[in-house]
Amino acid sequence: MKKILVLLMLFVFISSSAFAFKWPWAKKDEGTLTITGSTTVLPIAQKCAEVYMDKHSDANISVRGGGSSVGIAALLDGTVQIADASRSIKTKELKAAREKGINPVGNVVAKDGIAVVVHPSNGISEITIPQIEAIYTGEISNWKDLGGVPGPIVVISRDNSSGTYEVFNALALGGGKVREDAVVLASNNAVAQTVSQTPSSIGYVGLGYLSDAVKALKVGGVMPSNATVNAGSYKLARPLYMYTNGNPKGLAKQYLDFIWSAEGQSIVEDLGFVPLR
Amino acid sequence: MAKVKYLVAFVLMLVIGANMLFASDTQIQMTVWNRYTYVKSGDEVTEDQFSLARGYLRLNHNFSSAIFGRFNVDFFSDEDGLDGAGLKIKYAYLDFKKLIPIPDAVFTAGLMKKYFGTIYDWSYITVEKDPSDLYKVCSSTDYGLGISGLIPGGLGEYALALYNGEGYKKTGSDVNKYPAFTGNVRVTPLPGITVGGSAIIANKVGTSEPYDKMTAYAGVGRFVFGPIDIWAEYLMKNYTEESKTSCETKSAGFMVMPILKLFPNFELVFRYDQWDPNTDQDNDKKNMWIAGLNYYCASNVILQLNYENISYESSKSEDTKKIYAQLNWTFKTPKF
Numbered sequence: 374m375k376k377i378l379v380l381l382m383l384f385v386f387i388s389s390s391a392f393a394f395k396w397p398w399a400k401k402d403e404g405t406l407t408i409t410g411s412t413t414v415l416p417i418a419q420k421c422a423e424v425y426m427d428k429h430s431d432a433n434i435s436v437r438g439g440g441s442s443v444g445i446a447a448l449l450d451g452t453v454q455i456a457d458a459s460r461s462i463k464t465k466e467l468k469a470a471r472e473k474g475i476n477p478v479g480n481v482v483a484k485d486g487i488a489v490v491v492h493p494s495n496g497i498s499e500i501t502i503p504q505i506e507a508i509y510t511g512e513i514s515n516w517k518d519l520g521g522v523p524g525p526i527v528v529i530s531r532d533n534s535s536g537t538y539e540v541f542n543a544l545a546l547g548g549g550k551v552r553e554d555a556v557v558l559a560s561n562n563a564v565a566q567t568v569s570q571t572p573s574s575i576g577y578v579g580l581g582y583l584s585d586a587v588k589a590l591k592v593g594g595v596m597p598s599n600a601t602v603n604a605g606s607y608k609l610a611r612p613l614y615m616y617t618n619g620n621p622k623g624l625a626k627q628y629l630d631f632i633w634s635a636e637g638q639s640i641v642e643d644l645g646f647v648p649l650r
Numbered sequence: 651m652a653k654v655k656y657l658v659a660f661v662l663m664l665v666i667g668a669n670m671l672f673a674s675d676t677q678i679q680m681t682v683w684n685r686y687t688y689v690k691s692g693d694e695v696t697e698d699q700f701s702l703a704r705g706y707l708r709l710n711h712n713f714s715s716a717i718f719g720r721f722n723v724d725f726f727s728d729e730d731g732l733d734g735a736g737l738k739i740k741y742a743y744l745d746f747k748k749l750i751p752i753p754d755a756v757f758t759a760g761l762m763k764k765y766f767g768t769i770y771d772w773s774y775i776t777v778e779k780d781p782s783d784l785y786k787v788c789s790s791t792d793y794g795l796g797i798s799g800l801i802p803g804g805l806g807e808y809a810l811a812l813y814n815g816e817g818y819k820k821t822g823s824d825v826n827k828y829p830a831f832t833g834n835v836r837v838t839p840l841p842g843i844t845v846g847g848s849a850i851i852a853n854k855v856g857t858s859e860p861y862d863k864m865t866a867y868a869g870v871g872r873f874v875f876g877p878i879d880i881w882a883e884y885l886m887k888n889y890t891e892e893s894k895t896s897c898e899t900k901s902a903g904f905m906v907m908p909i910l911k912l913f914p915n916f917e918l919v920f921r922y923d924q925w926d927p928n929t930d931q932d933n934d935k936k937n938m939w940i941a942g943l944n945y946y947c948a949s950n951v952i953l954q955l956n957y958e959n960i961s962y963e964s965s966k967s968e969d970t971k972k973i974y975a976q977l978n979w980t981f982k983t984p985k986f
Contacts, residue, residue, distance in 0.1 A: 467804025474842030474874035550715050
């Protein structure tokens with residue numbers, strides 16, 4: 374019986390820290406918005422939050438990355454109001470959400486193309502989707518097989534919690550497995566930077582991360598650009614989402630309305646993404 | 651003969667699946683249930699001990715994007731065992747994700763989950779077992795083959811499986827030659843409202859005193875609204891015993907389990923079970939209620955405290971009170 378008393382006291386002591394938290398169903402602070410998720414959508418979310426907060430001093434918008442899967446998981450846990458995602462929600466995630474009483478609504482805020490990039494010194498300027506698949510699954514491992522200067526291809530990919538990886542995997546690799554010796558990086562920035570410093574490398578980034586430091590390849594004869602993504606001729610393209618529980622309300626709605634406005638879409642374009650209009 | 655056909659089909663599927671094998675990744679996971687148990691039956695204390703109720707060592711391996719394997723051993727110290735511990739194989743199966751041309755459908759083979767009632771997604775919100783497990787309606791895992799999948803739009807899930815029928819603890823001569831079939835469906839028509847049903851049909855169960863026929867059914871409901879999460883399950887099991895001609899036994903019971911999330915990492919749990927082992931017999935019902943607190947100390951560390959009260963209609967059985975305190979913790983390696 375002494376054991377029980379000791380255990381009970383221990384439980385009360387440890388769990389007492391729980392009372393430091395707010396009631397989860399209490400009315401949320403209407404001036405606060407928490408956003409987590411895709412590193413691709415992160416620059417849009419961050420820049421739009423900064424501009425919005427400049428205009429509305431009473432608003433407090435916190436934006437973090439982590440990847441699309443992390444964002445959606447946080448929305449399901451009720452710890453964020455908006456989940457950024459560079460892919461559509463999976464059936465498994467949707468089922469889990471609905472079981473928990475959450476109704477994820479995907480609000481498209483922009484479009485993006487995934488550009489296949491190499492070092493600017495690379496002589497290759499065009500690639501096909503089957504060639505991309507062959508490189509990333511290990512079937513082709515030398516530039517000479519693509520008509521380039523002989524040398525091993527350093528394959529750079531994203532971690533599998535990334536929406537960019539999921540979309541690239543579905544659109545370019547047909548769900549195939551990325552070769553084991555691929556260098557796996559955690560963000561678009563890291564991929565762009567590594568490719569810019571590695572002459573024999575190949576990687577993939579969102580259009581917003583293109584710069585003179587890397588060379589974007591034509592895919593199937595089409596150059597990635599706003600025009601080709603909007604026209605649907607560039608095949609490695611996707612919508613970018615901000616998921617909310619139900620239709621957006623309160624500050625989340627005001628923030629999304631701002632992103633959808635002419636000013637918000639201008640920010641989207643300035644960041645290198647494809648605006649919705 | 652039936653099993654031979656299924657085995658041939660399984661081997662053929664493996665051969666096809668083997669063509670998808672290439673690069674891989676592995677993850678190791680450990681889950682431990684450290685438990686304190688105090689049991690008082692009538693006026694007598696029958697248990698007062700600390701134990702390792704369970705310890706899962708799990709290996710997950712992706713052979714390819716289409717083939718996933720899991721091997722899981724279960725360690726425990728609360729049953730009699732050599733050197734203070736016992737060991738069971740809990741899972742040993744392969745998932746084939748692209749064998750069936752249906753989106754989100756998976757073919758599974760090996761020692762796998764039993765898709766029945768709440769048993770396959772029971773997450774130990776109470777320390778006590780899932781009702782199907784507790785009242786011996788069915789085991790949590792068994793050797794077999796199955797197809798499971800998701801209904802488009804996140805509307806639910808389904809499963810069809812063929813098992814030995816005796817459960818994962820029975821092997822060799824304890825397994826008869828008659829397979830057991832299981833079907834399961836869960837639907838979430840509206841966010842927060844889930845309903846489902848499961849069925850098991852077995853021509854014979856057991857080898858020492860086999861039943862002629864065993865059928866079991868489960869109905870499941872779940873309602874989630876804000877901080878309130880209510881689970882409900884109704885169970886039925888019918889069987890006839892070979893040794894007693896035309897002797898049919900019907901068992902039935904239900905569970906209701908409301909959970910109240912008080913804070914992001916603190917929840918209150920209440921559970922009420924009623925189980926009638928023979929519906930044709932009077933004064934044999936068993937009632938159980940549980941009150942519990944769960945504190946999520948950190949990601950993957952849960953401290954649980956449960957008070958359990960079991961009462962019997964029959965005066966032959968002593969009412970039982972149990973106190974459980976449990977630390978449930980999990981860690982896993984990155985994929986390598």
